[in-house]
Every structure is written in structure tokens, then in C-alpha cells.
Amino acid sequence: MAPSTGTTGGVTTSGGTIGGVTIGKAAAFAGVTVKTVRHYHRHGLLAEPPRDSSGYRRYGSADLLRLVQVRTLAAAGVPLAEVGPLLDADAERFAAALTDVERRLTERIAQLVARRDTLRQLADGDRLLLPDRALAILDRLSDLGFSDDYVAGQREALVLAKALAPELFDIFLAQLEHRLDDPEFADLTKRGWEARSWDPDDPRIEELASALADNLLAHRELLATPTGYRPGPDAATRYGLINHHLEDGESTAWTRLNALVEAELRAAGVPIPHQ
Amino acid sequence: MAPSTGTTGGVTTSGGTIGGVTIGKAAAFAGVTVKTVRHYHRHGLLAEPPRDSSGYRRYGSADLLRLVQVRTLAAAGVPLAEVGPLLDADAERFAAALTDVERRLTERIAQLVARRDTLRQLADGDRLLLPDRALAILDRLSDLGFSDDYVAGQREALVLAKALAPELFDIFLAQLEHRLDDPEFADLTKRGWEARSWDPDDPRIEELASALADNLLAHRELLATPTGYRPGPDAATRYGLINHHLEDGESTAWTRLNALVEAELRAAGVPIPHQ
DNA sequence: GGTTGACCCCGCCCCGAGGTCAGGCCGGAG
DNA sequence: CTCCGGCCTGACCTCGGGGCGGGGTCAACC
Numbered sequence: 185m186a187p188s189t190g191t192t193g194g195v196t197t198s199g200g201t202i203g204g205v206t207i208g209k210a211a212a213f214a215g216v217t218v219k220t221v222r223h224y225h226r227h228g229l230l231a232e233p234p235r236d237s238s239g240y241r242r243y244g245s246a247d248l249l250r251l252v253q254v255r256t257l258a259a260a261g262v263p264l265a266e267v268g269p270l271l272d273a274d275a276e277r278f279a280a281a282l283t284d285v286e287r288r289l290t291e292r293i294a295q296l297v298a299r300r301d302t303l304r305q306l307a308d309g310d311r312l313l314l315p316d317r318a319l320a321i322l323d324r325l326s327d328l329g330f331s332d333d334y335v336a337g338q339r340e341a342l343v344l345a346k347a348l349a350p351e352l353f354d355i356f357l358a359q360l361e362h363r364l365d366d367p368e369f370a371d372l373t374k375r376g377w378e379a380r381s382w383d384p385d386d387p388r389i390e391e392l393a394s395a396l397a398d399n400l401l402a403h404r405e406l407l408a409t410p411t412g413y414r415p416g417p418d419a420a421t422r423y424g425l426i427n428h429h430l431e432d433g434e435s436t437a438w439t440r441l442n443a444l445v446e447a448e449l450r451a452a453g454v455p456i457p458h459q
Numbered sequence: 460m461a462p463s464t465g466t467t468g469g470v471t472t473s474g475g476t477i478g479g480v481t482i483g484k485a486a487a488f489a490g491v492t493v494k495t496v497r498h499y500h501r502h503g504l505l506a507e508p509p510r511d512s513s514g515y516r517r518y519g520s521a522d523l524l525r526l527v528q529v530r531t532l533a534a535a536g537v538p539l540a541e542v543g544p545l546l547d548a549d550a551e552r553f554a555a556a557l558t559d560v561e562r563r564l565t566e567r568i569a570q571l572v573a574r575r576d577t578l579r580q581l582a583d584g585d586r587l588l589l590p591d592r593a594l595a596i597l598d599r600l601s602d603l604g605f606s607d608d609y610v611a612g613q614r615e616a617l618v619l620a621k622a623l624a625p626e627l628f629d630i631f632l633a634q635l636e637h638r639l640d641d642p643e644f645a646d647l648t649k650r651g652w653e654a655r656s657w658d659p660d661d662p663r664i665e666e667l668a669s670a671l672a673d674n675l676l677a678h679r680e681l682l683a684t685p686t687g688y689r690p691g692p693d694a695a696t697r698y699g700l701i702n703h704h705l706e707d708g709e710s711t712a713w714t715r716l717n718a719l720v721e722a723e724l725r726a727a728g729v730p731i732p733h734q
Numbered sequence: 735g736g737t738t739g740a741c742c743c744c745g746c747c748c749c750g751a752g753g754t755c756a757g758g759c760c761g762g763a764g
Numbered sequence: 765c766t767c768c769g770g771c772c773t774g775a776c777c778t779c780g781g782g783g784c785g786g787g788g789t790c791a792a793c794c
Contacts, residue, residue, distance in 0.1 A: 207743095213622060239789090264780070418484065
């Protein structure tokens, strides 16, 4: 540094007169906070400027220029880790890196838009958790006189089913839709739900189980899994979780009823996994 | 818990037989990682399920249901801190909160799109740092035979000017555009740039400074600040940073030339801030 | 010559939504 | 017996800074 300078100030020299602005002004000029400037220093994006006799940083025009460049790239969404190399690179790599950043940004935007669309569907109620078709079934259950408790339970079971066996979910819905067209099925199911409060040894349970199994078997085609369906290794676990949902020790009679129906179906050759 | 259950499994009971799936399966069913499930536990979004004799968590259907619900909301971009209250709230607050989340998401998307647009303009060169109009001026400088060094320096000065005095930037550009129409100005400026390598005491410097000042004063209307312009408190500092950029001890002759021109303009009544 | 308020120094901890690492226990298979 | 994979916990890392606290400095005002 030539000793003859130092009278003009405003540049990066650290001559006798102070020279340069403090961090606060530099930050204000660049439109960032003081913290941010120090952050850039720590991460090597900005060289540490000279200090004055009090230890204050003094920024010259070259420092400010660099700060403005860093801020501009950062504001454009370039990760800080890439800003340094980018500014030091030649025009070619600069352009290539920018294209890359832009691509990632586009991906992120698409992701957020997808999120928002998802979210929008959720605006009134369970639309996110269940598709319209399932919601229609739940409405139909209410119309058919099923209790709110039962409908709530079915709602939960459907959510679980959708999550645990999405590939079978549509078939599952189709089964439900057809069953509900049968008044006898609806009737038996209602009695089954009432059975929750029965004594576990109530003889009506076996009777009801038989009637339910017979009804189910009468439309045996609905019980078939699609040809070519290859159950995964966890099929039994999944089935157990879905089908025995709500058996949480709430009613032994209900558990027993389920077990009896399962046994009868199994005896008739319906492939129900043992969990 | 009634002792008679325990054979069905798949539910949240912690009876003698195991009951429930391990965290790995639960996570896989819900489509998240094991870490994520534990994360949810730590933040109270998910109650800790019972543990088996080895201390492993055992998830029942109710736990899975909750996990699926949490995951669904989280995937929709709901902050985790809001997921818990949301799932426990009634339908009305649920809907209101969702609308809010969606609004924030929309804001964020708009912000990112703006970023991307900014970024795109930057694709070839300095488009981000300088507007087209400024770039045209720089191109014109090259065409007029200014050296690459000079153009690069002017580019930096323009970036600084845009950042430090955006409200005057357009006027600054207009000045430059007009000055460049004057061949004498271009010529004098080129000589000024060459003066960097002169001896600081070279008598030609004073001569050149006078010629430059005369040329500038000949179009004095270009030197005026717009009526009503109220310089901020840092005006002098800003001016110093911009105008003395590149004086970094690089050339005393250049510094002296600048100082002389400034002095002559000031003597002629042009309001140049003392920095 | 105090005192006040603004500014600067540094360093530590905090956010969100988990990821990664390290060290160790548990269960089943070879 | 050892190996592998899954599970446990806790601690530290990410990214771009924000907030806070203790202490030094500067300029102005009383």
C-alpha cells in the first residue's frame, strides 16, 4: 500500500485517517442486518476488512461491492455455501451453477404447490385423509341409521385401510358399497355393533356370527382378492391392524363376534390371514 | 384390561402376548422414517405407546391411525407445532387453521417464484446485479474503445451505485448516456483512465482536470439533482464510496485527478458532498 | 466531567424438521 | 458363538440467521 494515500477515505485502505464505514452502515447500505454481515464473514463469503484502532471493522467500497453481490445471490436463493465459489468462478461456471440453482428452486416450488393442493382438499373435514368416495360411504352409513359411534369407527378404519393397504382400498370401498345395498347386511351389522355391550358369553353372539358369515358368503365374489394380487410379507399384520381396530379391550363380546365370523369364513375357504 | 383378551393382537393392549408392531413397521406403514416417528414422540404429537419386555415400543391400530394423521398433515406443510392442537381441535378450528396454513404456503410459493424469476434474469452475466439499461451502457463503453479494465471498473461502480443510491440510479444512467454522446467527453475520460499510470506530479493532470471539469460544466443541467431530492444523512458517505471506488491506492495520480475535478466543480457551485 | 443512547465487539443458545453418528441392547439365524 | 439387523438413547449437524448478554467505544447533551 503506497504511503501517500489515505486522504481520500471511503476505500479499503487502513491509513492514518479512518477510511471506510462501520458494519452498521455497510449492512444498512446493502439492506441486510449486522448479524448477517458477520455471518457472511464467519462463513468466508466476505473477507474481514481492516479494523480501526478500536477494533471496529471498516468497510471500503470493494468490501461493499462484494457484500452487495453476496446479498443479491443469497436473496435469489443461492445457498450460502455456493455463493463464494460462484462469485469467484468464471462466467461459464457461474452460468452453469445458476442453472442448477434454478432447477432446484423449481423443484421446490412444484413440491410446495403440490402441498398446497393437497391442503386445499382438506379444507372441510377429512377430505385429505379420505377420498370423496369413502366419505360418501360414511354419509350413507349415517343415512342408514348407523350410530355416530359406529360411523366414527368406520371412518378411522378407512383411514387406516387407506394407509396400510392403498392397493386394495378401492376394492374395499367397492365391497362396502355393494354390501350396503343389502338391507339384511345393514341390519346384521347394526346388531353386531350393539353386541359390543353384550355379555361375552351371550348365546346370541354365535347366532349373529353365523348369520353374518352366511350373508357375506352369499356374495362371495365380493370377498375375492383381485387375480394377480400378491400379498406382501406384512399382509397379516396389516389386516390385523385394520380389522381389529377398535377392539382395544373395549368389548370382549365384539372381539368374540369378529373371531367367530372370521373362523366361519376361513372354514368356507375364504383366505383370511392369520395375524 | 380384561384378562380374556390378548389373542387377537394388533391393538394397543400390552397383554401377555406382544400386541402391536414395532417402530420400524409402524414407520414403514405410515411412510415415514423411524427417526421421524421418534421425533413426533419427542414433540408430543404422538403418545408414547406401551413397551414390550425389551423396551421396544409397540404400536397398536390407534397409534397407527394417529401417526397417519400426523404424517398427512405434516406432509401438507402444517408446522409440527400446530399439528397436535389441530388434530385435537373441533372441525371449525380445524378448518380455520388449515386456511391459515394454506395462506402462508401461498405466500411462500410466491416468494420462491419471485426468487426464481430474479435468478433467471441472472442466467447470463450480471443481469441480476444491473438492469439492461446499465448493461447497454457498458457495452457501449466497450464499443467506444474503452479498455476492459475501465469497463470492469465502471461495472463495479454501477453495481455500487445501484445499491447505495437506487433513487438516483436512473438519473445517473441518463447522465452517462448523454455524456457518451459527446466524443470529447469520451476522449477525455479515456485519457483520464490512462492517467492512472502517470506520475502524481505530472503537470498534465491539472490540465486534464480542467478540461474534464469544463466538459462536465458545459452540460451543467446533467449535474443537477432532481428538484425535491432530499439527500439522506449518509449521502456524503455514499457518494464517497461510489466515486472513490477503485482509488484503492492503485494510483495516486488518478486520485489526484478526481480530487481536482471535484474541486473545480465545487468551485463552480455544483453541490458535491464533502465526504 | 458525567451520563445517555447508539453502536460495536464477541460468543452462546435458539428456531424446524428431522439426519447422522456413536455406543449398546435384543432377537433370530447360521 | 458370532453375525446381522432392528431397536434404544443421547448428542451434534444442517441453513440462515435472530436473540440475548456482557463489555468496550463514540458522540452528543447537560
